[in-house]
Amino acid sequence: MYAQKVESTGARPKSLDEMDPQERAFQERIDANIKIEPKEWMPEGYRKTLIRQISQHAHSEIVGQLPEGNWITRAPTLDRKAILLAKVQDEAGHGLYLYCAAETLGVTRDQLTEQLLSGKAKYSSIFNYPTLTWADIGAIGWLVDGAAIMNQVPLQRCSYGPYSRAMIRVCKEESFHQRQGYDIMMVLSKGSEEQRAMAQDALNRWWWPSLMMFGPSDAESVHSAQSMAWGIKQDSNDDLRQKFVDQTVPQAEYLGLKVPDDDIVWNEAKNDGKGGYDFGEVNWDEFFDVLAGNGPCNAERLGARVKAWEDGAWFRDGLMAHADKQAARKIAA
Amino acid sequence: MSEHKRKEWPLWEVFVRGQHGLSHRHVGSLHAPDAEMAINNARDVYTRRSEGVSLWVVPADAITATSPGDKEPLFEPANDKVYRHPTFYDIPDEIGHM
Numbered sequence A: 001m002y003a004q005k006v007e008s009t010g011a012r013p014k015s016l017d018e019m020d021p022q023e024r025a026f027q028e029r030i031d032a033n034i035k036i037e038p039k040e041w042m043p044e045g046y047r048k049t050l051i052r053q054i055s056q057h058a059h060s061e062i063v064g065q066l067p068e069g070n071w072i073t074r075a076p077t078l079d080r081k082a083i084l085l086a087k088v089q090d091e092a093g094h095g096l097y098l099y100c101a102a103e104t105l106g107v108t109r110d111q112l113t114e115q116l117l118s119g120k121a122k123y124s125s126i127f128n129y130p131t132l133t134w135a136d137i138g139a140i141g142w143l144v145d146g147a148a149i150m151n152q153v154p155l156q157r158c159s160y161g162p163y164s165r166a167m168i169r170v171c172k173e174e175s176f177h178q179r180q181g182y183d184i185m186m187v188l189s190k191g192s193e194e195q196r197a198m199a200q201d202a203l204n205r206w207w208w209p210s211l212m213m214f215g216p217s218d219a220e221s222v223h224s225a226q227s228m229a230w231g232i233k234q235d236s237n238d239d240l241r242q243k244f245v246d247q248t249v250p251q252a253e254y255l256g257l258k259v260p261d262d263d264i265v266w267n268e269a270k271n272d273g274k275g276g277y278d279f280g281e282v283n284w285d286e287f288f289d290v291l292a293g294n295g296p297c298n299a300e301r302l303g304a305r306v307k308a309w310e311d312g313a314w315f316r317d318g319l320m321a322h323a324d325k326q327a328a329r330k331i332a333a
Numbered sequence B: 001m002s003e004h005k006r007k008e009w010p011l012w013e014v015f016v017r018g019q020h021g022l023s024h025r026h027v028g029s030l031h032a033p034d035a036e037m038a039i040n041n042a043r044d045v046y047t048r049r050s051e052g053v054s055l056w057v058v059p060a061d062a063i064t065a066t067s068p069g070d071k072e073p074l075f076e077p078a079n080d081k082v083y084r085h086p087t088f089y090d091i092p093d094e095i096g097h098m
Helices: A021-031 A044-063 A065-069 A078-103 A109-117 A135-155 A161-189 A193-212 A224-229 A237-255 A284-294 A298-311 A313-332 B035-046 B068-080
Strands: A265-267 A276-278 B011-017 B025-031 B054-059
Touching (some): A044 A161, A044 A224, A078 A109, A135 A193, A135 A237, A284 A298
Antiparallel strands (some): A265 A276, B011 B025, B011 B054
């Protein structure tokens, strides 16, 4: 998802018998659904995995402002422009909540920023795709934020208190984003021939990257077992991806648009007899390539963040110098 | 990254009192160079859907917290003073609501 590939120790989860007393007490708290709070003891692996996951999530919110920000000055109506501005402001806020949650684990935000800017830390692969038309802003809200919600709703029950509370705040705001995206798609798909074509083209380009947001298939995701045992992750990548497809295909049909996958077919037997859609295979080579830094916009996105950080240095220093001066004046008075 | 090392902005904890709220509640934290900026940012980040009418910001390092290990010895003495609760006392029904 927003943290798609979180490396962890890679070892299989220990059984209760193999744990030392401290670890066992910790695991028993998690199994009893008791939240872990910042000052409590936790295994180093748990701390590290969470720092990676929460910071990747935070970085995704920050980098995610760029593809949408690309259309702020070109939004087709004043209303749409104001809404897009409010949405991008929300993303900044989500980044902030998440950095604060990560900081409770003993890292500083500047350290995390440094990891992002140096390319050491990852962010969601989805933001390495370009926004070529206005319809892309609709597709991002509908598909990308829709996929994000699907992943974040279960994370509200994550075992780490500060992360789960950040997710509760984020989810409240995120459904506004998905709805505004779908609203854009509805207007376009009911509009002129050109607008319909634009909406279909956006769906064609964002569909597969959205499915990739759920991360590698369960067979390849070797770190999931430990994350699930620790209550950091609640559902498997493939389960969430399936849920997303089942929810989204009818939404596309309502718009009169076609999902760009010829293998989509209703399967009665899926989801324990409740039915679900079969769908085609994600292009995993593309996924890993984008994650490795070779997507269409990786260099541009990171470049924009580095430039903002470096060009803003004098301003951050100025604010700090001013604050120091005010503080000194207060002491003198 | 930049050539010279600079100081990180301090962390502030943010408390908001809602429209009909009786007290300020902790809602999160943020980094800001000074209290005034912390208030400005807290307004934008934590009250942009009119969640509150009053804001407090406190430098995080000014807060001292109890540790989870202290929980029992720290809070336990309250539990054996059951007479502190009104339900401890039996008042005859004839007296009515008290």
